[in-house]
Amino acid sequence: MDQGARGPKRVVVLGATSGMGRALARRMAARGDRLHVLGIGDDELARSVADLEIRAGVRSGSIGWSRCDLEKPETFAGALEEAETKLGGLDVVVVTAAMFAAQADLESDAKLTQRLLTIDFTNTVLFCEEAKRRLLARGGGTLCVFSSVAGERGRKPVALYGAAKAGLTRYLEALDHKHHAEGLRVVTVKPGFVKTGMTAGLKPPPFAGEPEDVAARVVRAVDRGTPEVYAPVAWGPIMGVIRRLPRFVMRRVGF
Amino acid sequence: MANGNGSGLSMIEGWGGIGVPGRELRSENLERVTERAVLSRGLGRSYGDSSLPPASVGEVVNTTLADRLLAFDEETGLMRAEAGLSLFALNRIFLPRGWFVPVTPGTQFVTLGGMVASDVHGKEHHARGCFGEHVTRLKMRVADGRVLWCSDEQHGDLFRATIGGMGLTGHILEVEVRMMRIPTAWILQESRRVDDIDDFIARLKDASHRLPATMGWIDLLTRGKNMGRGTLMAGDFASPDIAPKRFPKPLPRVTMPFELPSWTVDRWSVRAFNTAYYWKHLPREMHGIVHWETFFYPLDMIRHWNRMYGTRGFTQYQCVLPDAAGPSAPRRLLEILTSRGGASMLCVIKNCGPEGKGILSFPMPGTSIALDIPVRDDTQQLVDALNEFVLREGGRIYLTKDQFTRPEHFRAMEPRLPKFQEIRAKWDPEQRIRSAQSVRLFGDKP
């Protein structure tokens, strides 16, 4: 077990206002971790902070928030700086924020494609670089980033989104190797289909998961420094098979 | 997966399992997603078509992703939250801290918005009224697109029409309600076997003078002298000196994995179920400390228990018979059911106190009877017959359970309807906000 497993942690979450980030932040706040929330939309942030405070039973004002926009890399350093000051240090940085768009929409709109690739790959990497520097300066910590099973193989229905996530996954893997000895733990979360606002327009496949179940698995992985988490749990074996499918089979099945 | 926006229509259904083609819009941002919608729904625990969109629209907002707690005052218990927050989450968060909703329905899998729109009542109606009595403010999106707050003082007509208004006055975005302090999370319960329906009426009244929460469960297969035998339960939160020190552990749940074929709900299984339930109660009278979930939410222990009714689904018929109809009215209602060979797996009887502030709110002083009825070819005729009786006796039905009532019956039993429609017309002259139920019962445009 990792050194950070004991005691409450000081956690920054980018993306805690919705979906899996919301569920994860609730779970961490409820067990006594100290949070600082990053995101866009002052009203959204304030509402999510109120929710976390009431659920955790802490007094109003004890959870801080800062504006941080994945479309604006210039906001990253300032937001993380504020978080670190308010928390008096930093143990865990979580990134759940990302953008999703349907393949058909992306193909007909180059601007949209550029936005998605920038947010889900380039800027997420820039944010991680900034977070990594800060964690390493303190002698280590945990960086937990949500990628996706969509990045495991090149797949027709998510060709572009999947490509961005594939890039992100490989980057995170390298980061883990590069800085492991220095005390940095990188946890890459690969959710399968999870029922959140992001996937609300899509028909849930079998094994679709709930954000709460993902949150439970991720908290455990953060505590242990597990480098790779499939969530919900059924996606581990499913992806085990899919990763091994020969290319001609991938081409045949519409998957 | 991931192929454009929800291509193809899926089905949406109420708890009775009778579906319509359509889809649900979901978002964490309720304000945005309700912008053009004609109806909102929560966890779909209303039995019939009140949470289903009109056929020509086929689209309804599902609020359950909007579940944030926004304010809570430890001194006064005043709590504000987004409308999609479930009672299940609320109980998990607040019971350990000594707070509970002042009024709860018989399941925790409902949302705050659904509780307001149905103006739910519980075992405690005679003591604490409906949920709406404890609601202080509502944030709403009304038909013209505005987002506004309403309360007793501010847009009072909209407030009173929304409480118990089945979502027909607009979308509820936030609910502010006063929570109730409780001494412990354990229940001191007394329960007893009751021999027939007349005895039930007397004992319900008696128990309700002493205890805030009362209800009875009736076995409907016994005829004649013993018709309406069953179990009466009453209770209140236990004081710290008699309750166990620890907080009650969550109870295990099982899941009904799939729908049973309809023939299993025939008389034999119903009889077995009811007899077992009756004789489970061996001593005539029992007292004891029980878990809050056992007391308030016995049916929640089996997830998807509605699948028990099979593929054709079921309906719940719930009416209230006013005290003026006399103590024999419940017996006469049950006779209509049994004389037609109707089986009901579950029959719940409750006491109702004074009418609340919601204009179309269900309870009135008298006795409420709820019957689960598996759908068969003659269900429409059965509901008609029950409605004609209720109408004659001056009672009314509960909209959140209804699927089969005819508009003429409904209009005749609802003298309050014109007032409700007048307020609706003021806030929504084009009649944009509507449901499958309002099309069926109120004559809204399909």
Ligand SMILES: Cc1cc2nc3c(=O)[nH]c(=O)nc-3n(C[C@H](O)[C@H](O)[C@H](O)COP(=O)(O)OP(=O)(O)OC[C@H]3O[C@@H](n4cnc5c(N)ncnc54)[C@H](O)[C@@H]3O)c2cc1C
């Ligand atoms: C096992 C069981 C026991 C029950 N026991 C009781 C009981 O004891 N007492 C009682 O009163 N009821 C009882 N009910 C009924 C239940 O409490 C109500 O139907 C409740 O409204 C369901 O809430 P929901 O969130 O599932 O709402 P839904 O079923 O999704 O919707 C119900 C109505 O509320 C409207 N609505 C929902 N959300 C909003 C919103 N945000 N804005 C505007 N309108 C909205 C819908 O349009 C619809 O008309 C019981 C139901 C079950 C399944």
